[in-house]
Each structure stands twice: as C-alpha cells, then as structure tokens.
Amino acid sequence: MLEIKSFTENDYQVMSDIENSVFTDDPYSAESNRQDDTNRPSHIKHQRLVAWLEGKAVAYGHYTQDIGQYHPQRFRLWVVVRPEYQRQGIGSKLWASLLEALQPHDPIGFISNTREDKNGLAFLKANGFTEKMRTWENRIAVPEFDALPYAHLAAELELQGIQILNLEQVLSFENAKQKYYQLKQDTSLDVPRAYPATERGYDDFLKWNLESPKVLFKGTFLAVQNGELIGLSQLFKTDGEHLNIGLTGVRREARGKHIALALKVACLEWAKTNGYPEIRTWNDSNNLPILALNTKLGFQQCPAWIECIKELSGGNP
Ligand SMILES: CC(C)(COP(=O)(O)OP(=O)(O)OC[C@H]1O[C@@H](n2cnc3c(N)ncnc32)[C@H](O)[C@@H]1OP(=O)(O)O)[C@@H](O)C(=O)NCCC(=O)NCCS
Known part of the structure; x- marks a missing residue:
C-alpha cells in the first residue's frame, strides 16, 4: 500500500537517492539538501513529503516559494518518482497530498518546472499547468x-x-x-x-x-x-x-x-x-x-x- 509521510531528519539521503535515480547526470547530495533547509529564509513556506510503497521510498515531493519572485500565496511544487515506479499514479497521489497540505496557506497560483527529457511536461499539463518559458542548459x-x-x-x-x-x-x-x-x-x-x-x-x-x-x-x-x-x-x-x-x-x-x-x-x-x-x-x-x-x-x-x-x-x- 502507498503511504505518503511527512519528511523526517532521516529522509535527506532517501530524498537524494530518489532525485539522483532520475537525474543521473546531476547528483545532489543529502548534505546539500540539508544546507538548503538551513539557509532558507524564515518567510518562505516549505514542506517536504515522501511516498513509501511496501517500505520502499519511491517518490519525493515538496512545496516551497521562490525568493526571487516572491508572492506570499504563490507556491512552487515539485515531485519526482523513481523511474521504475513511474506511470502508476504515484506522482499524482503525492501531488494531491502537497495540494492538500497547502490549503491552509490559501494559494492563488503555482509554479513548477521539469526537464524536457523527464516526462514532466505531460504530467504538468495533465494537472492544468501551461508552459511559461524555457531555459536551455x-x-x-x-x-x-x-x-x-x-x-x-x-x-x-x-x-x-x-x-x-x-x-x-x-x-x-x-x-x-x-x-x-x-x-x-x-x-x-x-x-x-x-x-x-x-x-x-x-x-x-x-x-x-x-x-x-x-x-x-x-x-x-x-x-x-x-x-x-x-x-x-x-x-x-x-x-x-x-x-x-x-x-x-x-x-x-x-x-x-x-x-x-x-x-x-x-x-x-x-x-x-x-x-x-x-x-x-x-x-x-x-x-x-x-x-x-x-x-x-x-x-x-x-x-x-x-x-x-x-x-x-x-x-x-
Ligand atoms: C513527472 C513525474 C513526477 C510523473 O510521475 P508518475 O507517477 O509517473 O505520474 P502519474 O502516473 O501520476 O501520471 C499522471 C498523468 O501524467 C501524465 N504523464 C505522466 N507521465 C507521462 C509520460 N511518461 N508520458 C505521457 N504522459 C505522462 C499522464 O497524463 C498521466 O496520466 P495517465 O497515466 O492516466 O495517462 C515523473 O515522470 C518524474 O519523476 N519526472 C521527473 C521529475 C519531474 O519532471 N517532475 C516534474 C513535475 S514537478
């Protein structure tokens, strides 16, 4: 059974492992994720969630806010699902949990991003998002x-x-x-x-x-x-x-x-x-x-x- 749980101190490595299973060419360490949490300004609302399937962490998600284009009620959403667990509805369930967690903050809008080779555009469009701009790497x-x-x-x-x-x-x-x-x-x-x-x-x-x-x-x-x-x-x-x-x-x-x-x-x-x-x-x-x-x-x-x-x-x- 899929369980979506709040993030704990023990999940930094779990989260890095999930991210790195998808973005294999762009490693990001548990320590860097921890540093992000330490450095985040206090006015930025942020929450992390992890999806577990039969005891295995299969997907990670968060909501946060952009410091450089801040609006108190606009939120950035992110989910990433291990490749072998994609297209089974797990990303959608995690997404729904993030939206539910956001309700007390009364959002007026959302931002998200994806890399064009990682299946996210179809997912975001299915969730009612429209493309705003592209950045070349x-x-x-x-x-x-x-x-x-x-x-x-x-x-x-x-x-x-x-x-x-x-x-x-x-x-x-x-x-x-x-x-x-x-x-x-x-x-x-x-x-x-x-x-x-x-x-x-x-x-x-x-x-x-x-x-x-x-x-x-x-x-x-x-x-x-x-x-x-x-x-x-x-x-x-x-x-x-x-x-x-x-x-x-x-x-x-x-x-x-x-x-x-x-x-x-x-x-x-x-x-x-x-x-x-x-x-x-x-x-x-x-x-x-x-x-x-x-x-x-x-x-x-x-x-x-x-x-x-x-x-x-x-x-x-
Ligand atoms: C985007 C991502 C999170 C989707 O996770 P997922 O668990 O596979 O998504 P779901 O199974 O819940 O898919 C929901 C819908 O999104 C669309 N979708 C998702 N993956 C798709 C794909 N590979 N091709 C076409 N449509 C896709 C479909 O409409 C799908 O519904 P359907 O399966 O009934 O057709 C996953 O591909 C991923 O981790 N990508 C890398 C991270 C990323 O780009 N995140 C961007 C969003 S924040």
Whole structure:
C-alpha cells in the first residue's frame, strides 16, 4: 500500500537517492539538501513529503516559494518518482497530498518546472499547468576550451579602465560585500522569470554567495571600473565533478563592451587550469545574445528546463 509521510531528519539521503535515480547526470547530495533547509529564509513556506510503497521510498515531493519572485500565496511544487515506479499514479497521489497540505496557506497560483527529457511536461499539463518559458542548459567540455582567440579582451578592457578580478581580490576592497550584493541584486532583476522579480535580503545573499562551501573565490570573476563593480560571472562547485555558472550579469550602462565574454572566458580558463572537466550554465531560450555567446565559446545545448504555471481563479498573476 502507498503511504505518503511527512519528511523526517532521516529522509535527506532517501530524498537524494530518489532525485539522483532520475537525474543521473546531476547528483545532489543529502548534505546539500540539508544546507538548503538551513539557509532558507524564515518567510518562505516549505514542506517536504515522501511516498513509501511496501517500505520502499519511491517518490519525493515538496512545496516551497521562490525568493526571487516572491508572492506570499504563490507556491512552487515539485515531485519526482523513481523511474521504475513511474506511470502508476504515484506522482499524482503525492501531488494531491502537497495540494492538500497547502490549503491552509490559501494559494492563488503555482509554479513548477521539469526537464524536457523527464516526462514532466505531460504530467504538468495533465494537472492544468501551461508552459511559461524555457531555459536551455548548456555544457562545455572544459579541456577542449581554447582561450587564445580571446587573449586580447582583457587588454582592450584595461584601456577603458576596466579590470577583470577574481572574487578573492575584490573582497579586499572597502565595502566589497555590500557592493557585490548590490551588483548581484541589480543585474539579477533583468533575468527573465515567470513573475516580477523581488529583492533578496542581504543575509540570504551572504549565505549563498559568500558563506556556502560551493563558492569558488578564485573561480568567480568580477569586472571593476573606478573601484566600482560593473559585472560578474559566478562559478560554483557542485556535488558532481562539473562546475555550475551562477549569475553572469553586467550593469545596463556597461553592456555591449564584451565584459560578459571576458568574465566567462576568465571562468573557463580558471576551470581548465584547475582540472575541472565540465561547466554548465542556464539561459533563457529567448536570450539570443547570451546563447550566441555560449555557442561561440563552445557550449553545447542540452535538454531545456520548462517553467510552467497555473493560476487559480481569483489569483493575481
Ligand atoms: C513527472 C513525474 C513526477 C510523473 O510521475 P508518475 O507517477 O509517473 O505520474 P502519474 O502516473 O501520476 O501520471 C499522471 C498523468 O501524467 C501524465 N504523464 C505522466 N507521465 C507521462 C509520460 N511518461 N508520458 C505521457 N504522459 C505522462 C499522464 O497524463 C498521466 O496520466 P495517465 O497515466 O492516466 O495517462 C515523473 O515522470 C518524474 O519523476 N519526472 C521527473 C521529475 C519531474 O519532471 N517532475 C516534474 C513535475 S514537478
């Protein structure tokens, strides 16, 4: 008999095992999931559930809220079912339990996402969701990256008084953490999302961008002009062998000068020097300039992540 149970302290490994049975190319550890729980701001409502069949954990689900596009009554839903237990109605039962658990919070709408090769789009459509946007995942085999064609970039930027420095160097500046926060805040407002962007708090920024064990202080690069930060490209460790690019952003007034290109090249060179095999990055499918830039650098397009939404009647989009 299928039993849906609340998540306990003992379930972090169970949850990672289920996730990793489906996303075999993107491991996420129990420790990282635990860290997510520790770092989550207190205003974010969140609950995890596990589905058990004859004593075996077969599916995992949660509801949560997006910090960067926050609305107190809008929730992000997620379910994942072990491949050998899919198409038996288990995902639907877990989904129904999440919706029931959400009722006291009076939701006005939901967001969910899926990777196009993982059967989730049909599931979400069957649950009344519509597609809102797609994000391409792009991967590059770092050892094959050739930095030579871009060797002139740094000197050209220097002539305009712009330097590319790593995060460790930038942290020696006065008010560096505040400046880094403000740069990330300002540039991330332009990242396409399903709903209007909302500001993230400074403490939340510190946890993910400076205190997390995944931060690479020498592999994250910033563009600096007259002591001010005008661009960034963040590189993070993962639970796999690959690295992930976080945000690449350039202040609006500094765009069109190849700063983003120089920052990405710096990340790639650092990763190559340090023996990493692969870097992954995610970009909105409509963001043609950044997709062109990635292709030029040698990134290969992988299955898209599809963001879906469902508004309940009476909800404000
Ligand atoms: C999406 C997922 C959770 C579905 O779990 P599941 O237990 O297999 O889903 P169910 O058996 O409850 O399916 C419910 C309905 O969804 C649709 N559906 C689910 N999987 C489908 C598939 N592979 N192909 C076509 N339709 C599918 C069907 O309409 C299905 O009803 P039906 O079987 O009567 O036709 C599972 O495929 C999965 O873990 N995918 C990876 C994670 C993910 O993408 N999650 C996204 C949603 S948050």
